[in-house]
Amino acid sequence: MEGINLTLEDFEKFADFIYRKTGIRFDQKKFYFLSKRIEKRMQELGITDPIAYLRRLKFGDKNGEELQNLVDLITINETYFFRDFPQLQAFAEYCLPELLKKKIKIGDDNLKIWSAGCSTGEEPYTISIILYEMLEDVNSWSIEILATDIDKEALRKAQEGIYEWRSVKHVPTEYIKKYFKIIKDKYKIKDEVKKLVKFEHLNLMDFLSLRKKRGFDFIFCRNVLIYFDEISRKKVVDHFYIALNKGGYIFLGSSESLARITNAFKIKKLGGHIVYTKE
Numbered sequence: 001m002e003g004i005n006l007t008l009e010d011f012e013k014f015a016d017f018i019y020r021k022t023g024i025r026f027d028q029k030k031f032y033f034l035s036k037r038i039e040k041r042m043q044e045l046g047i048t049d050p051i052a053y054l055r056r057l058k059f060g061d062k063n064g065e066e067l068q069n070l071v072d073l074i075t076i077n078e079t080y081f082f083r084d085f086p087q088l089q090a091f092a093e094y095c096l097p098e099l100l101k102k103k104i105k106i107g108d109d110n111l112k113i114w115s116a117g118c119s120t121g122e123e124p125y126t127i128s129i130i131l132y133e134m135l136e137d138v139n140s141w142s143i144e145i146l147a148t149d150i151d152k153e154a155l156r157k158a159q160e161g162i163y164e165w166r167s168v169k170h171v172p173t174e175y176i177k178k179y180f181k182i183i184k185d186k187y188k189i190k191d192e193v194k195k196l197v198k199f200e201h202l203n204l205m206d207f208l209s210l211r212k213k214r215g216f217d218f219i220f221c222r223n224v225l226i227y228f229d230e231i232s233r234k235k236v237v238d239h240f241y242i243a244l245n246k247g248g249y250i251f252l253g254s255s256e257s258l259a260r261i262t263n264a265f266k267i268k269k270l271g272g273h274i275v276y277t278k279e
C-alpha cells in the first residue's frame, strides 16, 4: 500500500502513547525510525489512516497483541556475549566471591540474579557461563537467573539459544569449546548453561508485576534505561532497589549512571571498578 506518510503531529501522538506503555522515549530525531515501523504495521493490517491505527491500539487491542507486534519492531536489541568485559570481571572476581562467602557463612544456598532487558539471551547466558567458571560446584547451589524482556520475538530467539559469530566473537575460545555446540556456522548454547536461566515476558513499566520481583542478589539492567526518560528510569530503579537483597549489586550499562536518578545505592570501588550496592 503506497502513500502512508505520518505527519509530525501523528508521530508525536504515537511517541506519547508508546512512552506511556513502555517507558521508551522517541524524540524527533527518531522520526524516520519510528514512522517506518508504524507504517509497516499499518500496511500489514491494511490501515491507511494513522489515527485509525492509533485508535485501534488504544481501544481495539484488548489482549495487547497489536501493541506487542509494534513493540517487537521498535525495540533495539543490540547485544552480544561478554559485553562490557571489565564490568563482568568486577562481578566475577569481586562482587560474586564476596557475596558467596557471606552466604556460605549463614548456610544460604540460594543465588538469584535478574537480567532485566535480556534481549536475545546473550547477557543471561554469559552470567550462567561465569557461574560455571567461578563456582566450585554449581549443583550445590539453588540458582535462578531470571531473564526478562518486553520483546517476545527476542525472547523466542533467546530460548532457542542459537547464535551467529558476531554474537560470540568476544567469548574466550576455551569457553566456546566448553559451552557451545558448533553446528555448521552457528553456535548453540549447551543445555547446562541454559538450565540456570528462566525467561519471562515482562514490561519494566508494568509496576504491578515489578513489585512481585523480590530477593535478587544481582540485577543486571544494562543498555535498557538509556531509551527511557529520567522519570521512567527513576521509577524502574526504585523498584530494583526493593527487588534487591541487602548486600546485593546492580549493574547498568557503561554509559548509564545512577547519579542523577537516586542516591539510595552505595557506590563501592572494587578492584578499580565502580559498582553500586544496597546496604
Ligand SMILES: C[S@@+](CC[C@H](N)C(=O)[O-])C[C@H]1O[C@@H](n2cnc3c(N)ncnc32)[C@H](O)[C@@H]1O
Pocket (backbone or CB within 6 Å): 022, 023, 024, 075, 076, 077, 078, 079, 080, 083, 116, 117, 118, 119, 120, 123, 148, 149, 150, 151, 154, 202, 203, 204, 205, 221, 222, 223, 224, 227, 253
Ligand atoms: C540494547 S538491548 C540490551 C540487551 C542487554 N541487556 C545488553 O546490555 O547487551 C535493550 C533491551 O531492552 C528491552 N526493553 C526496552 N524497553 C523495555 C521495557 N519497557 N521492558 C522490558 N524490556 C525493555 C528491549 O526489548 C531490548 O531487548
